[in-house]
Amino acid sequence: MERTLHGFIPLVRFYHIPSDVFFYKVLPYRKLLPKQLVYEITEYNMKDNLYYNFENIPYNFNLLYRASREGMDTKQFRNNCNNKGATIVITQVKGTNQIIGGYNPLVWDSSNSTKATTDSFIFSFADKKDINTAIIGRVKNTNSAIFCAGTLGPAFGPGADLYCTSGKQWKCSSQNHYYSINLPFRTFFAEDYEVFQVIKKQSIG
Known part of the structure; x- marks a missing residue:
């Protein structure tokens, strides 16, 4: 980490x-x-009126879905991850050391609609063992940063910025909604992927 x-x-x-x-x-x-x-x-x-207990981390990370455990199925992703709040998606590209993923500060659902946010992003590690290969693509079209569809897995942007079309197949063929993370392919298959719920703790201190 x-x-x-x-x-x-x-x-x-x-x-x-x-x-x-x-x-x-x-x-x-x-x-x-x-x-x-x-x-x-x-x-x-420094703020005089702000107290913070440094020993506490204000967020918990709860594993909602692991494809290799629950099954490579978009329906199962929806069952586990819909309406669970902010999430981080991490995908291992099959046959490589590459890690690709994204952060959704909103919720996943099956509404077949786009969602607006300024806080989402996508990322890539061309080699998960080499920090120098890390790239973050921040959202640039904030009005449709997240796409929720009942037939898809995680989808960042309604185009093909980064989304799961089926259990194993992912696409990333445009940079219409996020800045480029320099992926060398338009379609790839996932060895595995995980979705973590980001939960803010009730109190700090």
Whole structure:
């Protein structure tokens, strides 16, 4: 985890993060950040009226679906993941060391509709053992960042930015809704994929 996240640290605009977001969403992972950076940002973001217990992580990650366990089936994905709130999807590309995935801060459902958000993103590790191959594609068409359809698995954008067409087959043939993560193929098959529910704890401290 630490080795992976270190590659993203230079890309994050820490000084532009609102104080409350910094304290509740960044500092819980302070052990992953350079000590001097943590010191400087904490001093910059310090608020007299904000209390935070550093020993608590404000989110839990609950495994909702593992394709190799529940079955490579979009219906089973819907049964396990619909209406469960924010989720992270992680996909292992068959026959490679590549990891592809995305974050949906909303809900999956079977409404056959698009959903608007500014907070979703997709990502790729061309080699899961090499942090230097990591790329994040942030959403650029926020009005239709997430696509929910009863016949599909996870779908980021209503085009083919990144979505699961069946249990094993995925497509990623456009960059209409997310910035490119430089994938060398339009269609790939998943060795396995997992979906984690992101749950904010009821209280901090």
